Amino acid sequence: DVQLVESGGGLVQPGGSLRLSCVASGFTFSSHVMNWVRQAPGKGLEWISYISSGSVSLYYAESVKGRFTISRDNGENSLYLQMNSLRAEDTAVYYCARGLGAGRQPVDYWGQGTLVTVSS
Amino acid sequence: EIVLTQSPGTLSLSPGERVTLSCRASQSVSSTYLAWYQQKPGQAPRLLIYGASSRATGIPDRFSGSGSGTDFTLTISRLEPEDFAVYYCQQYGSSPFTFGPGTKVDSK
Numbered sequence: 001d002v003q004l005v006e007s008g009g010g011l012v013q014p015g016g017s018l019r020l021s022c023v024a025s026g027f028t029f030s031s032h033v034m035n036w037v038r039q040a041p042g043k044g045l046e047w048i049s050y051i052s053s054g055s056v057s058l059y060y061a062e063s064v065k066g067r068f069t070i071s072r073d074n075g076e077n078s079l080y081l082q083m084n085s086l087r088a089e090d091t092a093v094y095y096c097a098r099g100l101g102a103g104r105q106p107v108d109y110w111g112q113g114t115l116v117t118v119s120s
Numbered sequence: 121e122i123v124l125t126q127s128p129g130t131l132s133l134s135p136g137e138r139v140t141l142s143c144r145a146s147q148s149v150s151s152t153y154l155a156w157y158q159q160k161p162g163q164a165p166r167l168l169i170y171g172a173s174s175r176a177t178g179i180p181d182r183f184s185g186s187g188s189g190t191d192f193t194l195t196i197s198r199l200e201p202e203d204f205a206v207y208y209c210q211q212y213g214s215s216p217f218t219f220g221p222g223t224k225v226d227s228k
Contacts, residue, residue, distance in 0.1 A: 045222075107155075111164070112164065
């Protein structure tokens with residue numbers, strides 16, 4: 001079975017940093033694009049970042065560009081999101097999300113999410 | 121950035137009814153890279169439709185998608201009790217891969 005398990009969320013002060021991790025299992029990780037999608041409390045879904053299967057293509061939402069960095073380690077079946085200069089509006093559940101395959105793909109599997117709270 | 125608008129914001133319906141949800145894009149969605157997701161409270165979203173009209177694995181055939189360019193539709197032919205949820209569209213053809221604001225389908 002496909003599993004995506006996020007970790008690294010928590011409470012952080014404004015201006016601080018966090019690194020989210022996602023460990024994948026049950027599929028060939030290196031064959032799939034990956035994304036991070038977030039959802040603020042009581043709000044809708046916001047796509048924030050994409051990484052191609054070989055890490056060649058990286059895309060970001062304007063709201064996080066220059067502050068967040070997506071990366072992956074295909075040997076460790078892991079996806080990461082380095083989040084710097086955090087703001088209150090970054091408070092959300094962050095989902096690790098698998099693309100259906102390579103290239104431009106919808107998300108077909110989601111992790112359970114990890115909550116990031118930015119507050120003093 | 122492609123902005124997606126969904127209508128209506130909320131639909132109050134009864135089981136057995138036909139449901140039509142709309143997703144309109146601010147510019148053409150390339151190669152029909154349009155998906156629909158269902159999300160229930162406390163759960164991660166679930167992929168229903170991709171490529172505007174292809175059902176994802178395990179999705180019942182009461183769910184169907186149609187449309188092209190800037191106008192897309194998700195139809196539930198006969199609403200089941202488990203279908204009460206929020207539905208989102210997403211375009212994944214052009215970065216940023218934006219989501220619509222969602223349509224909530226609740227019980228009348």
